[in-house]
Amino acid sequence: MNAGNAAIPAGIDTPEILVDMDILDRNIARMSQAVQAKGLALRPHAKTHKIPEIAHRQLAAGAVGLTVATIGEAEVFAAAGVMDLFIAYPLWLSPQKAERLRHLAAAAEISVGVDSEAGAAALGAGLGAAAAEVSVLVEIDSGHHRSGVQPEAAATVARAASDAGLKVAGVFTFPGHSYAPGKPLEAAAQEQEALHQAAEALSAAGFEARVMSGGSTPTALLTKASGATEVRPGVYVLGDAQQLELGRCALEDIALTVAATVVSHHPPAPGTPPRLILDAGSKILGSDRPAWATGFGRLMDHPGARITALSEHHATVEWHDDGVLPPVGTRLRVIPNHVCLAMNLVDDVAVVSRGNLMDRWVVAARGRNK
Amino acid sequence: MNAGNAAIPAGIDTPEILVDMDILDRNIARMSQAVQAKGLALRPHAKTHKIPEIAHRQLAAGAVGLTVATIGEAEVFAAAGVMDLFIAYPLWLSPQKAERLRHLAAAAEISVGVDSEAGAAALGAGLGAAAAEVSVLVEIDSGHHRSGVQPEAAATVARAASDAGLKVAGVFTFPGHSYAPGKPLEAAAQEQEALHQAAEALSAAGFEARVMSGGSTPTALLTKASGATEVRPGVYVLGDAQQLELGRCALEDIALTVAATVVSHHPPAPGTPPRLILDAGSKILGSDRPAWATGFGRLMDHPGARITALSEHHATVEWHDDGVLPPVGTRLRVIPNHVCLAMNLVDDVAVVSRGNLMDRWVVAARGRNK
Numbered sequence: 001m002n003a004g005n006a007a008i009p010a011g012i013d014t015p016e017i018l019v020d021m022d023i024l025d026r027n028i029a030r031m032s033q034a035v036q037a038k039g040l041a042l043r044p045h046a047k048t049h050k051i052p053e054i055a056h057r058q059l060a061a062g063a064v065g066l067t068v069a070t071i072g073e074a075e076v077f078a079a080a081g082v083m084d085l086f087i088a089y090p091l092w093l094s095p096q097k098a099e100r101l102r103h104l105a106a107a108a109e110i111s112v113g114v115d116s117e118a119g120a121a122a123l124g125a126g127l128g129a130a131a132a133e134v135s136v137l138v139e140i141d142s143g144h145h146r147s148g149v150q151p152e153a154a155a156t157v158a159r160a161a162s163d164a165g166l167k168v169a170g171v172f173t174f175p176g177h178s179y180a181p182g183k184p185l186e187a188a189a190q191e192q193e194a195l196h197q198a199a200e201a202l203s204a205a206g207f208e209a210r211v212m213s214g215g216s217t218p219t220a221l222l223t224k225a226s227g228a229t230e231v232r233p234g235v236y237v238l239g240d241a242q243q244l245e246l247g248r249c250a251l252e253d254i255a256l257t258v259a260a261t262v263v264s265h266h267p268p269a270p271g272t273p274p275r276l277i278l279d280a281g282s283k284i285l286g287s288d289r290p291a292w293a294t295g296f297g298r299l300m301d302h303p304g305a306r307i308t309a310l311s312e313h314h315a316t317v318e319w320h321d322d323g324v325l326p327p328v329g330t331r332l333r334v335i336p337n338h339v340c341l342a343m344n345l346v347d348d349v350a351v352v353s354r355g356n357l358m359d360r361w362v363v364a365a366r367g368r369n370k
Numbered sequence: 371m372n373a374g375n376a377a378i379p380a381g382i383d384t385p386e387i388l389v390d391m392d393i394l395d396r397n398i399a400r401m402s403q404a405v406q407a408k409g410l411a412l413r414p415h416a417k418t419h420k421i422p423e424i425a426h427r428q429l430a431a432g433a434v435g436l437t438v439a440t441i442g443e444a445e446v447f448a449a450a451g452v453m454d455l456f457i458a459y460p461l462w463l464s465p466q467k468a469e470r471l472r473h474l475a476a477a478a479e480i481s482v483g484v485d486s487e488a489g490a491a492a493l494g495a496g497l498g499a500a501a502a503e504v505s506v507l508v509e510i511d512s513g514h515h516r517s518g519v520q521p522e523a524a525a526t527v528a529r530a531a532s533d534a535g536l537k538v539a540g541v542f543t544f545p546g547h548s549y550a551p552g553k554p555l556e557a558a559a560q561e562q563e564a565l566h567q568a569a570e571a572l573s574a575a576g577f578e579a580r581v582m583s584g585g586s587t588p589t590a591l592l593t594k595a596s597g598a599t600e601v602r603p604g605v606y607v608l609g610d611a612q613q614l615e616l617g618r619c620a621l622e623d624i625a626l627t628v629a630a631t632v633v634s635h636h637p638p639a640p641g642t643p644p645r646l647i648l649d650a651g652s653k654i655l656g657s658d659r660p661a662w663a664t665g666f667g668r669l670m671d672h673p674g675a676r677i678t679a680l681s682e683h684h685a686t687v688e689w690h691d692d693g694v695l696p697p698v699g700t701r702l703r704v705i706p707n708h709v710c711l712a713m714n715l716v717d718d719v720a721v722v723s724r725g726n727l728m729d730r731w732v733v734a735a736r737g738r739n740k
Contacts, residue, residue: 013466015739047682069683089683092633092649092699096383115634118698146684147634147647176681263462264485264517277517279462283714284739288657311546312417312710313439313459313739314516328488329462340682344653344715347737367717369385369654369683 007301008331009350009357014261015280017342017349018333021358023255024237025057031220031236032061039225043067043086043213045234048340050365051349052080054237065109067215067232071100072368078108080364086213088172088232090115090139090147091123097370098126101134111135111169111211115149117160124164131165137172137211138202142194143187144176151197155205162207170211170229171198178218181246181292188219192227218248240339241298242290256349257300257333258284258342260315265325274319276326280334281313286341293337300333307334377671378701379720379727384631385650387712387719388703391728393625394607395427401590401606402431409595413437413456415585415604418710420735421719422450424607435479437585437602441470442738448478450734456583458542458602460485460509460517461493467740468496471504481505481539481581485519487530494534501535507542507581508572512564513557514546521567525575532577540581540599541568548588551616551662558589562597588618610709611668612660626719627670627703628654628712630685635695644689646696650704651683656711663707670703677704 008018035042044058045067055066055077065084068074074085085104090113091097104110105127114120114136124131138157141148149157158168173194178187191214199209214223215232223231235243239254260280268274282296287310289296295306296315304320315334319325326332336342343349344366351359378388405412414428415437425436425447435454438444444455455474460483461467474480475497484490484506494501508527511518519527528538543564548557561584569579584593585602593601605613609624630650638644652666657680659666665676666685674690685704689695696702706712713719714736721729 013464013740089649090633090647092631094383094631116698119633122699145636146679146681146686150637153637261462261464263460263489266515267520267523277460279459279740282656282658282711283737286652286657287711288652309516311516316516328486329492341652341657345737346739367653367715369716370383370649 007333007355008259009352009355011357012259012350014259014331015284016259017346018257018259018352019238019349019361020255021351021353023253024054027237027239027253027255028057028061031233032063034221035231036062040223040228041230043230043232044237045215045232046077046365047073048234048343049237050343050363051361052077052364053361055080055082058237064230070368070370071097071104072370073365074104074110075100076365076368078104082108084109086137087112088174089113090119092119093122093126102127102130105130105133111137113137113139113172114157114161115139115147117157120157120160120164120166124161124166132167135167135169136161137170137213138198140171140173140194140198142173142175143190144174146176148173151194152201154198155201155207158202158207159205168207170209170213171195171202172213174215175219176216178216179242179246179290184218184222188222191219192224196227217243218246235339238339241335241337242293244298244335245293251300251303254300254335256339256342257335260332260334262326262328262330262332265328274323274325276317276319278315278317278332278334279313280315282310283312284342284345285310285315285334285336286338286345288338288341297337298335300335302332377703377725378629379722379725381727382629382720384629384701385654386629387654387716388627388629388722389608389719389731390625391721391723393623394424397607397609397623397625398427398431401603402433404591405601406432410593410598411600413583413600413602414607415602416447416735417443418604418713419607420713420733421731422447422734423731425450425452428607434600440738440740441467441474442740443735444474444480445470446735446738448474452478454479456507457482458544459483460489462489463492463496472497472500475500475503481507483507483509483542484527484531485509485517487527490527490530490534490536494531494536502537505537505539506531507540507583508568510541510543510564510568512543512545513560514544516546518543521564522571524568525571525577528572528577529575538577540579540583541565541572542583544585545589546586548586549612549616549660554588554592558592561589562594566597587613588616605709608709611705611707612663614668614705615663621670621673624670624705626709626712627705630702630704632696632698632700632702635698644693644695646687646689648685648687648702648704649683650685652680653682654712654715655680655685655704655706656708656715658708658711667707668705670705672702
């Protein structure tokens, strides 16, 4: 009847996250090969999936380590045996975080972000004798204007980190402004230029920028070995509606969907497309919606449909494919706008292959916000 | 130094959700008294808090039962001893859901929503002999245009439910279009009119609308006993930035905040307000942002500040209060835009009173999407 029904195993109830392991493995292999072919290291951002089984597949395909956003994520992946972790965040070390980071540094190779003299001093003071075990990368703002210093200020932060007893390993940036139509090329160029300038500033101050780390799924394949040593894409492994609408992946590259059921039809109204309600809302899809997105997510098997409104447990879908709404009770697959948020909303995911349920994976780092 | 620092107990690390129990109890008492004074029943929506300790406080203050959105939420609250639960959702009963709903109906007084003949038939078929134990309320669209039938169609759905062996208890609606500036009065009037029309349609078809259930924090205090028998507000218990900006609560009514730390400052730029970065992003605040909202959340002790951008672990704050940014390391309290989403992102919350940590409550129904 319907591709969604065929692709959702009968044992699955809705709403539920499905991960297609064949597509996942293809995405992992493709990014690994492309990045290695350029002579760059790949350090995937694990905040996207938060699942040790996916991390191990990335490492087996050649990733040098993982990127994470928090100490809590690092703890989960270290406990799962990942021995090289970069916390790409300008940590402020509270007493609790200091104790946890000391433990982590004793168990795995840990590097962390820093973007202020005060943050560097707090990091060194909190780590105490363990500071010598932790590398820092100075965060650079390459145009996203979130955290990070201007490239020319990198040496000041590096000096503060060094004075605090930390090892300065290099510089990193996140070109988040690449997540918009027409922006990846420009953002990638700015990213490379910022890393290059910052590395030169470090060098002039007597620090070697051994690591020059760029990032993001939109720019990873545009990054050149002349301006970086590693990249940190995250979303590529699963794909989402944002990357689809940015043209950075195709429908057949989307490995994560949310199985949902049609629970209601709108009464037909003159001048409006037919509309239906799915049982997947913002509490499983996430509610990110950039201004350029065409809706709150897409439907895998109905490219014309648009999610025009999202409540916690309802998605309102405008049906542009044809005039005939699938009946109440039909199961459809939804592509979330931002996969990192969807994954963070569930305790585990159903792993599928060719319509069969193969396994369940626990989202072990879900909710690890600190 | 800073009200945020004083109000965040030293034992709390960031980011972390704080629930102020004094404000919580005052919100519970105030809504209970106001609703009871009108002769209406109060059935708070527990999807907001998902915490049995809060539910028991609501029931102790006179709530007649709880509203929930999913069978999973109903299971959690039934296990916690709540014996009267309304699942305000047009459930489509998969085999898995049918079995769970049968178990629930054996353990507690359960009513569910229905808004289609097909849904009613599936509900009756799935429940089998247990259908007689489950009441249904026909969902009416009062202007939000999400799920629900037009008032005049209520009798058709009621008839299908009755034919399927279910008890028809009445009608319900959710005036979600009340969540916008200037809309609550109009939405409340439409809600009452829709419930009234639907009840008349049921009556004409031989069904008694014993329950006429309205809802929502923006309209609950506007609802009149002439047009409803009960109301189902949820957010009132905790408050959030949306209700604050809609004028439905004041700053001193906000019981839930997210403790966050300043981790970075933007370099000053001519013509732009000073900006800082907090360690609370969309993975703890949620990313709902209605078009009319002034940002992605508010700061409790700095009413002029605005969250102008939100990433998963970063909030970018424009500092309009004065020109002096609080130093990196300062702890501040953030008011999420939509408290129901924030609560769903954490495993437990810190319960505070006058700046002291009193308890921790588990968000027992977190992630119960089905």
